[in-house]
Amino acid sequence: MVACGGSTPTTATSASSFPMSLTTAKGTVTIPHRPARIVSLSATATEDLYAVGAGTQVVAVDTYSTYPAQAPRTSLSGFKPNIEAIAKYQPDLVLAADDTDNLFEQLSKLQIPVLVEAPAADLNGVYGEINQIAQATGHSAQAASVVSGIKEQVNAIVRSVRPPAKPLKVYHELDQTYYSATSGTFIGQMYKLLGLQNIADAAPGGNDYPQLSAEYITSSDPDLIVLADTVCCGQSAATVATRPGWSAIRAVKTGAIVPVEDSIASQWGPRIVLLLQAVARAEKSVEGSTA
């Protein structure tokens, strides 16, 4: 899986070719005119909307769309979507992360088109989603520059990290009960890009988000610890250092603990660059100190 040169088949032509037919996992979705009242039930989709410049067309986003700050947050839920509450905003396009409770079918009855944008499996998926959301909202031109901007930044970050002879070990923490993510996940692929070795990969197959034992984490002695539980669970370099037995871990001793905001590590949109930057910076400082 390489991060560059993955051009998406959807071609961005003119910005206003409505009605538009988009091919999605749920079949063909037809958007009759340029949407002016968008409801987003997915935090990642909300980020994408604002990144491609469709922010002014958004009327409501769900409770978990915390970024960007100006997005009109409501009590709508993407987890238990309430069809009537969504319909009240009279949307002409609804974005969701998955088809919970037959959302697609229910809203189709009301002639409301739904774009289901499942969490991306890799960077190309991120680019594809940005492109599709841009097309659906009439911003194809901006999408190209957004995507190429992300690609350039990712490539620059990856180039800046010299792959060492012995790859550094990383532990990605989802919560303080030691749930982690393997290389089979999107986040795991980011570590792969940076040439890191993920300690969660030793877990038996079939589970991309295994719960590791504290014993295993301390004995594998990771060089880097990335905390994706700073917001939900209040974890930090300080709390990690106080865990029994963890003070012996190299990452704790050298201070190579990267706290990231939970949403950056779990919403795979344009802000993934921030995560890569933070991890790469820590990686370079560790290598610099051992070199």
Add this chain to the structure above:
Amino acid sequence: MARPAQEPSSGIIKTCPLCEEQFECAQGRPGCWCETVVLERQTLAEIRAVAYGCVCPNCLSSFALRESVRRSGDGDGVDGSQAPAKAPPDIAVRSRGVSAVWAPVALGFLAGALLLGLGTGAASIGPASIIASLLAHIQVFHVSPPLSSVDDAILWQIRAPRVVLAALVGGMLAVAGSAYQGVFRNPLADPYLLGVAAGAGLGATLAIAYTAAGTDIGMLLPLAAFAGALIAVIAAYVLGRSAGGVRGTSTLILAGVIVALFMTAIQTFVQQQRSDTLRAVYSWILGGFGTADWHSVVVVVPYIAVSSVIILLHRRVLDVLSLGDEEAASLGIDVRRARLVIVLVATAGTAAAVAVSGLIGFVGIIIPHTIRLLVSPSYRAIVPLSLLAGAGFLILADALARTILSPAELPIGVVTAFFGAPFFAILLRTSRRTVM
């Protein structure tokens, strides 16, 4: 025994009319086992009323046990601290024999489980270095520490507290389960009967859902779970009593069910409102010792120690209660007070255990039954042996949970049921004793 011989013969295999167990009967001739059992006239009449023919040793000794309990009932108050009353000599011998065989077995099981629990894990540390490291830590023979600093931290900061906590929780749940089964005279009773689990679950969910973003939940979670568990049981008890708890235990059980359902509904509502906390709540409910440390051990030790000791002191009272409310009352026991004390104490201990380990099922119901089937129906055996067996069982279950999918963890509830259920099914099939 009760009935005279009808035809002279020796060593006939008979089937007991009460429990259908086969036994050898010497037909009342000298040398028959039943000659040594001395029973009161009243008891003999009782046996004649329910059984036709000879009764097997097990059933007969349980009648003798009831007799001795009844005799000691006046002298043996609720505090249970008095010496056992004079039981018929053979019964005394029998119960001593039981503990003489089974106590070392249970202790050995616990010791073996402890060693196994300390010796297994993702990091391989051999038994020799464990013992050497222990000696180095307590500085007996000036042994130099044999382990690297990382291995030493793993063994004493991560693995040891985990094993100790599993032992404490397992012992507590099993003892509380036996107490509940005795108090409610119900084979399906377990420590979660009166809503401990639902209350703790609600407390934990509220704590997880409403701690401000960016704060470490730390000790707030066990505290909230503990409080929730106690509130649930107190609510169930008050409701059960006000609805006529005097009529027996079923009202109380029903009140517990209602309180549990109510609290589960609130918990579901909170989870649905704060779906971002789903995984954290789910992970707590599954239970386990993944984040055990000495601090949590120190926090729960007092509750569990006090609770188990008080239940141990009440083991004879549990025997009396198992005869029935009226019978126990006629023997001078304040049934309601005894029940309240035992339920409260068992609940406090269970709540402390649940607060640090989440909801671990199966141990509290199965361990007491295992002892009942293997050893004796008397709570004098069930309570202390449950403590040891429950502790050992949960250490083993946790060791498996840590190692089967190593380096990933398996929820401990999966292990306790997956390995415990088949074992118990076999026991249930092969044992001829009754469940309650």
